[in-house]
Amino acid sequence: MTDDQVVEVQEEETPPRTLPDQAVLRAVAEQFDDIEWILSSGQDVFILPKDLVLDVVQAAKDAGFELLADLTVTDYFRGRSPRFELVINLLSMQHRLRLRLRAPVPVDDVQVPSVVGVYPGANFYEREAFDLFGLVFDGHPDLTRILMPDEWEGHPLRKDFGMGSVPVQFKDSHQVQ
Amino acid sequence: MTDQKRRDKRNVDVWLTGTEEPGWLVDSTDEGAQKMAAHETAGRLLDQEGLVVGDDRVLDEDVAPEDELMIINMGPQHPSTHGVLRLNIELEGEIIRRSKPIIGYLHTGMEKTGEELTWLQGPTNVTRMDYLAPFHNELAYSLAVEKLLGIDLPPRALAIRILMTELNRVSSHLVALATNGMDIGALSMMLYGFRDRERILAFFEKTTGLRMNHNYIRPGGVAADLPPDWQDDIEFILDKVPPRILEYEDLLKANPIWMGRTLDVGVITLEECLAYSVTGPTLRAAGSGWDLRKAFPYSGIENYHFEVPVGERGDVYDRYRVRVEEIWQSLSIVKQAAESMPEGDYKTDDRKVAPPPRARIDESMEALIHHFKIYTEGFQVPEGEVYVAIESPRGELGAYLVSDGGSRPLRMHMRTPSFANLQGLPVMMADSLIADTVATIASLDPVLGDVDR
């Protein structure tokens, strides 16, 4: 075969969904039609609708992702719509793999399914996401503020929450003459 | 005053105020009836009266009614909570039934501040999270930025990073030993641990200018080269610290009091660790050989030979053992790094990230402009998002960075190990004695700056 005969692979009319190279990840992705797989800086990322989060997380756990490493939220504010993005980092020790799930969440519908039932370790992380971003996790056993005082108003890590310092609040301290 | 007299006095007071009869039961205090409730089994009664001492009491046939449970509050200003951790503990007698960590008393808003700082200023911010392991914070952040930038570092920068982080692991574990000892009552350990930490901190101060919160590891390399006679300092540390560790082994390893306070206390199983996202020495003490330095090597740590110590029981004693063994392994890495320290540049020569050398600034105006541009506006990082994790002394320390192509992060999130590890605390403390609380907390080695950020 000479060089001339090498033909570039033609893109088909409807390209098949690109699936991850890793067998473990592919097995998870194949179960759901709505998962989009991308490589972000060389890391495997699934982009999925927020309603699927619980199912995908369960499937990932069944596939061998034992540990929920991280759960957080990104606020793209005006840069992207939907505005928020729920980010879940999963870790598989047996396969030495990481998987990141990203689920866009619109600002007018901040309900997302809680994954505490699958990973109890998501408890603090979801409370933090609720506290700082105002995402509401359906099915969380104790969705209260975790870092800010209970009576705090607003969700400080949202981009439209002011950066500057706020006056000291003495709501809990008793009166001092 | 005897009890009888005191009772009489209270009787008199009450009669004087006109009450018909004393408003309390003779055998009661503010905390409730002092007689054991009728539903108590005979064995349990002996137990509560102190005639029988047992430590494993899972009683499912007779669960105490609500009014026999007492909720006590511990912290946030408490000497043994390692900062400002607050615990709500539900007690049945002396036994902890449930507990709930309440955090946020050190919430600093670093993730918000991180969005306002340039990529180069970021380490200043994150180094103050886990203040016992500042180098690890800087390293996680810098590795994430470098991954977004896609730059490679000269070998000397990598080796310096490993040298500093592993020394930092030693100093952090020494404080963990010190505070663990102090909480259990081995006060000498507290003084010893801090004494040896000083030797390492002296080297840090010499290299970075600060004892803590160094801002030394930055995107693109490290801030400065090692000091001229750094080999002597490392040799001094490697000379002085190991005999001391041996001394502490003599002091604690087979000490019956220490073992009595730590063996089979605060047990957490491997499955529970995984479920609650607990990592680090706690996970390894529960029997897992998981170490990110082996699993996902970073900064060239795969070039050094070391082992991952693993425990079996997942109790306080095993966590203490794992930490001590990790000190030995880290000292060995430090030795290897010092012996094989490559020559060369200590930061990348990628001029997009690193400013020109100081000498060039005197010669060329462009270099001067370049210098100011990097330190004021900062360099741009390509659009993208990345998660990079390293093994900090407390577990998986990850940095999740999102860039929109600007000179500041769109989102800077740190996955801090203590935050997740704290979720394992109620598991460890369930059905244990209240006296073991401080031992358990100390063995988890939480750093509240790491928890609350």
Next chain:
Amino acid sequence: MSHPANPPGFLLANLDKVRHWAQTRSMFTVTFGLACCAIEMMATGAGHYDLARFGMEVFRASPRQADLMIVAGRVSQKMAPVLRQVYDQMPEPKWVISMGACASTGGMFNNYALVQGVDQIVPVDIYIPGCPPGPQSLMHGILTLHDKIMSGEIAH
């Protein structure tokens, strides 16, 4: 030197001196370690720097038995009421040292979460700069406080 509130006089002036001497020589500190500075505070109390040389090694867990509060670290909005309560529980006379940049001014964290200077909540006698201040700085701050009490500059 006599306190302005006291009439100047031989006996009172010297009693004041004795009182100040007693106050500075056995100053009990309430542990109020918050963040990085708390580690430096512990290092100061430990063997290498040995705060015991100044009669200061006793760190009291209970504010009722303390007369100096070293606010070591950043004070968050959530911690502010606690800090004030602990301060109120301390018996008079009492002093406050604000240790480190965060406690003094909020430091580099000018954001929603931190109290921008602990002097918004409690009166501060000594500010110690540094992030974190080294043990030497803390000792200097403590000795400065001692001097000021001895000289009657800060009188309670």
